[in-house]
Amino acid sequence: MEHRHLGRTGLRVSRLGLGTLTWGRNTGERDAADQLKTFWNAGGSLVDTADVYADGGAEYLLGRLIEDLVPRSDLVIATKAGSVPDPDRRFDTSRGHLLSALDASLQRLGTDYVDLWQVHAFDPGTPLDETLQALDIAVSSGRARYVGVSNFCGWQLAKAATWQLAGSGRTALASTQMEYSLLQRGVEREVLPAALDLGIGLLPSSPLGRGVLTGKYRGGTPQDSRGGSEDMAPFVAPYLDDTAALIVDALAIAADGLAVAPLHVALAWVRDRPGVAAPLLGARNAQQLAAALSVEALTLPDEIRQALDDVSAPLHRYPDHDWSTL
Template structure:
């Protein structure tokens, strides 16, 4: 599998990442081990997790697998902190909470450092400078190698990246983990241009439009699907609407013409978008992951990529349209 730099940093990551949101909940340790083996055999290196996935169980599963499946220095572990189960404060990006969460993550992962640590959402109660200072402290201590953010608005991400670049010794923002797919292209308005200007790369979560781009919902909601589950149903139903259906049909048509699956087409499209370092694969089973990894062998013909761009295009109005550009010297 090809490796890419994460933004303008020295951190190289596989251009497909393995997500672990379901590990410890819908994916048991044995199935997780099978997934990791398949991913590693395909040349994958980037594992994405968070302290809240499975209430910490996802990190614990990763830690148990690192003991015997792969040497620690052969994988890139990305985790996140800042979300909490507390109703009165569901987001807590205070220095104290973030650093406590990092220490707990390291214990569960069974390692003394993570390669990428990301703030898992903005927190309106904590001064921005305090949150970013926690990143600096974590990197300076050696517990974190690189820093990033997740689910921040474009202006917040740009503010964070600019603040961190303003003074020597601060930890640069090298990554923004955001939802991005043919069904959700909102980050193209401002966040992707900001990444090109400021040097951070995008890790795309839900690159299959929460599973809808696989085509599985074209004729209803299978009983074993996420849309039919109690804890994921609303998450998926957001994209079970007419606009999404027209995009899915275009993907299915392209897949038929190429002799591949809709899943492969959708992943190849997002993987090769300007500014994307890696889409994050969120498979529940080893079989699903194998299907997703086949996209590594597919490069979309230009005419198909353009057709998918057109059918899924979002409206870009004033003032965003005045500043959208992607310097080819950065994205290559």
């Protein structure tokens, strides 16, 4: 698998990453082990997790597999902190909470350091400079090699990155993790331009539109899919509207023309967008993951890429439109 630099850093990551959102919850140890081995055998290196995935279970499971299955040195391990696992889904990015969370993550992962440590979301209740100081401490103490953020809007990302670049001894942000796919292109308005300007690599989550871009929902909702499960149905539902259906139909036509699966076209489109470092893949089993990883050989023809751009283009008005026409 081809590898890329993460933003304007020396860290190289596989251009497809492995996500672990369901590990320790819907994905057991055997399936997780099969996925990790499949990913590693394909040349993948970037594995993304978080301290709140399965209340720490995903990190613990990944740590067990690193010990028994895949050499630690072959992986780029990324985790996140700052999301508090309670019914209100609140965030705490205070220095104390973040550093304690990092220590707990390292213990569950069974490693002395993570390659990439990310703030899970913006916390309006904590001064941003305090949050960023925790990132500096993590790097200076050797507990993290690189740092990034997740779910920061455009101004939040630009403010954080500029603060880090403005002072000596601060660690520049390497990445931002955001949902990005043919069904969700909101990051193109402000987040992606900021990331490109500031040298920050984008790690797209849900690059297959929460599974909808595989085409599996065109004839209804399969009972064994996320959309058919009680806990994940609300996660998928926003992408089952008429607008999404038009995009999925266009994707299917493109896939037929290229003699590949719709998921390959969708992945190739987001993988090769400007500023993207590595889309993060979440799979139910190793067979699903292997099918997605086979996109490595596909590059979309310009005319197909442009057609998909057009059919999925988000509507941006003020202040993005051309004022010269007024």
